[in-house]
Amino acid sequence: MTGIVVHTLVLGAGGPVGAAWLSGAVSGLTAGMSLRDVTQIVGTSAGSVVGAWLGAGADLDEATAAIADRAAWHAGRRGPAAGTVDTDTDTGTGTATGTDTAIDADAAAALWARWLPSGEWPKTLRVTAVALPDKRISVWSADDGIPLGAAVAASTAAPGLAPPVRIGGRPHVDGGVRSTTNADVAASRIDAPGAEVLVLAPLFTDALTREVRILRGLGCTVRILTPERGDLGGALDGGGVALLGADLVGPAERAGRRQAERALAAFPQASTVGRFAG
Secondary structure (H helix, E strand, O other): OOOOEOOEEEEOOOHHHHHHHHHHHHHHHOOOOEOOOOOEEEEEOHHHHHHHHHHOOOOHHHHHHHHHHHHHHHHHOOOOOOOEEEEOOOOOOEEEEOHHHOEEHHHHHHHHHHHOOOOOOOOOEEEEEEEOOOOEEEEEOHHHOOOHHHHHHHHOOOOOOOOOEEEOOEEEEEHHHOOOOOHHHHHHHOOOOOOEEEEEOOOOOHHHHHHHHHHHHOOOEEEEEOOOOOHHHHHHHHOHHHHHOHHHHHHHHHHHHHHHHHHHHHOOOOOEEOOOOO
């Protein structure tokens, strides 16, 4: 055991490939790190999917199978969804179009039911999405009365790949439009100095650097695990359609487990493990 007890877990974006990597990393970390005291899981896009399974106490092998099915579903579609959001990869700012293509929350929840665990919204889970047209962040939890499937559908609604989801009268898109991690969202529910925050980030942007600064300013210890550069043929280096590769789901899950083993050995001395370490 590392002796590290995590209080806040941040699970970042990365499509089905990133979700599989997250699933493997979480499974590997629980072999030597305690997640039993996690009071909040902040999930963005792929992270909202894995966070739903983890928060429900469900089998993450089943989560990986669901992720593979989602990837196959994407592969079987004939073309991209309407609607785009032009973004700056560092700031998440840009111009949104195609918001009239949004689907309603009930339809989105029905679609996502096949890829999520049964049961109620996990009490620890917070899901991020971006409201259009002003790109304000929305953060939902079990207290908001929104179907979990609708929230996850909105959080994973990558522009050009899935339609926006209309929640609370506004269309919402992928939380990764703002940040691939949205780790700063955790700050509103951290009230104890010295809280341990663990960030698992399949994708990395400069936004995470700023978010970590905010959390450390609150007295938190923040540890980050990212994939190795070039792993999985570079699928998690550049993002895009490579993140949808159904053939990479299994290798990504195994890569996450391997990197978790490395992290368990390194975290007592290092705060960052992966391609951005050092």
